[in-house]
């Protein structure tokens with residue numbers, strides 16, 4: 544049975560100049576209030592939106608979407624008619640769609656040659672898979688999920704709380720509860736690593752290896768940031784949960800729907816924005832506009848020259864937030880060599896602390912054995928070197944080593 548992929552795709556979000564990481568996180572001196580400050584209007588003509596500005600749904604597509612709608616409502620409420628939107632990800636599309644829908648004149652400027660931002664699909668061996676966002680999270684309270692349902696998209700639930708763990712037993716439930724209590728008890732300014740290291744030194748009723756594995760799966764995997772930088776108090780934000788669903792065919796189906804009919808200029812990186820009393824000048828746009836909504840990721844925000852510069856409160860808020868690194872690999876195989884698990888989710892821990900990867904069994908897309916892997920932590924740094932073929936081969940080897948034995952024939956094409 545061969546574990547050599549027949550098709551693959553590999554993400555490089557950290558090296559992507561229009562993303563510079565995977566999603567925003569709160570550093571040790573920060574709090575959700577920084578997200579609110581960053582998204583507060585700058586006067587009456589400029590507002591930052593995007594996932595990083597959502598106080599409770601940051602790092603997720605529906606959080607970005609909500610912030611886009613919020614910024615559009617703000618601009619419309621001020622009576623602005625001509626509005627520029629920078630970025631055609633979820634937030635930008637939501638803003639533009641909301642404003643266009645009520646008759647405003649909107650131009651979207653997008654640096655890349657495609658829409659969708661950190662949602663992006665690739666074709667691997669025929670079917671389309673997501674190299675960015677995969678799931679509709681917090682499914683019952685997710686506006687994008689309602690749109691996906693209205694569009695009749697095929698949505699597959701994932702049981703994140705019941706992954707099949709290679710070579711290990713499930714971590715006792717009480718560890719998560721105790722970790723949350725420990726994190727809530729420390730002041731702002733404490734780093735996640737301080738809490739984790741203190742606990743590992745005195746693990747109490749738990750085993751240190753179970754604590755480490757819990758931290759790796761829940762915090763390293765969800766952040767992709769060094770724990771010495773991440774806020775202990777606020778770095779473990781809401782996100783992945785039971786009932787999240789992935790979109791068969793990918794987020795592109797949703798993005799194309801949201802982008803339909805909008806004036807989107809692709810390949811137009813915005814480098815400078817000047818806000819004056821009479822309007823806003825955005826480079827790339829010949830005419831001045833009444834207002835601008837900027838939805839670029841945190842890392843890309845630093846590359847835009849604002850005149851006047853962003854207020855001190857916004858800059859301080861920006862400095863307390865950062866981007867993590869979680870990368871994905873899509874692997875297609877001729878045969879399944881890993882076990883089929885009802886939750887559709889698998890986890891492998893690596894040799895060192897912080898080494899972790901998780902896998903969505905995406906065979907449901909078209910019946911071809913397919914794994915979508917997410918890597919974070921030091922293992923990611925070690926494996927993501929060389930060309931994509933080598934990275935894909937190493938990632939496949941991780942799975943082959945985790946499940947070396949023969950597996951029962953799988954019922955594919957669910």
Ligand SMILES: Cc1cc2nc3c(=O)[nH]c(=O)nc-3n(C[C@H](O)[C@H](O)[C@H](O)COP(=O)(O)OP(=O)(O)OC[C@H]3O[C@@H](n4cnc5c(N)ncnc54)[C@H](O)[C@@H]3O)c2cc1C
Pocket residue numbers: 554556561562564565566592593594595601602603604605607629630631632633634635652653654655658659660661662674675676677678679680811812813814838839840843844846847869870871
């Ligand atoms: C690997 C990975 C997995 C993820 N998994 C999930 C998931 O399962 N579920 C989920 O809900 N979320 C997930 N996310 C997070 C989700 O993708 C983001 O939170 C969301 O897409 C952000 O939307 P946004 O509009 O705020 O930003 P973006 O999607 O980044 O859009 C911003 C846009 O601005 C453009 N831009 C940047 N700079 C400029 C400039 N100077 N001029 C013009 N345009 C510019 C960018 O090209 C981009 O198109 C994942 C992200 C990654 C990377």
